[in-house]
Amino acid sequence: MRYPPEPWHLRGSLVISVFRVPRDEVPDGHLPVGARLLTVAGNAFVAVAFVSYEPGGVLSYEELLVATPVWDRGAVAVSVPQIWVDSEASRQGGRELWAIPKELARFGRGSSIAAVAATGGVPLPGRWRLAGTIAQCLAGRDARARAAMSGRVGLARAAWLFxxxxxxxYLTGRTPLVSLTMRDMRLTFGETS
Known part of the structure; x- marks a missing residue:
């Protein structure tokens, strides 16, 4: 299976929620040497996002991911312990380029992974931009990559079913601390750091 070379330029939309979870319940086998989960009072913060990448980018596919903030090389980074995609090219590229543990899945009715319904929403002004490092380990290989995202953000109510x-x-029955949507999203992923 062929996949695009890095960096990947993607477009789409997402819904994301942040949960507080006891540290010992959060997977950590994805962390590179020296990295550690950031915690407060024994809890980690787990972001769960459903992303729809649309035509106009290098690939079009859907993705469900879990991300956690980590301390890595003297700075805050993000790490992805769990992620599913419905594209073989995305799965293979994510694994080979950046050590992201992408697995194949089908989304929609009857998903055994998760379902989400986002409602309401208060648009926040302007176009928001986030950038940072992704720190990963897969099959004993450490990798780090840069990511930059921008889009129109809104506060939302998200009901997740896990x-x-x-x-x-481990997220079953938990209520999100905050939920956001991002529309007109642009993502550049993979400038190696």
């Missing part, structure tokens, strides 16, 4: 027996069962 089947208790599924891979995100």
């Amino acid at each position: 089947p208790a027996a599924g891979p995100l069962g």
Whole structure:
């Protein structure tokens, strides 16, 4: 399977929620040597996002990911312990280029991973921009990459369903601290750091 060379330029939209989870319940096998989860009073912060990458970027696909803030090389970074995509090119490229543990999945009714419904929303002014480092380890290989995202952000209410027996069962019954949407999103991923 062929995939685009880095960096990847993608467009789309997303819904993201942040949960507070006891540190010992959060997966950490994805952390590179020397990195550690950031915690407050024994809790980590886990962001769960459903992303729809649309035509106009190098690939079009859907993605469900979990991200955690980490302390890596003297700075805050983000690490992805769990992620599913519905594109073989995205799965292979993510694994080979950046050590992101992408797995294949189908989304929609009956998903055994998660479902989300976002409602309401208060648009925040302007176009927001975020940039930072992604720090990963997969099969004993450490990798770091740069990512930059921009888009129109809104506060939202997101109702997530995580089947208790599924891979995100540790989030079952948890209420998000905050939920956001991003429309007209532009993402550049993969400038190696």
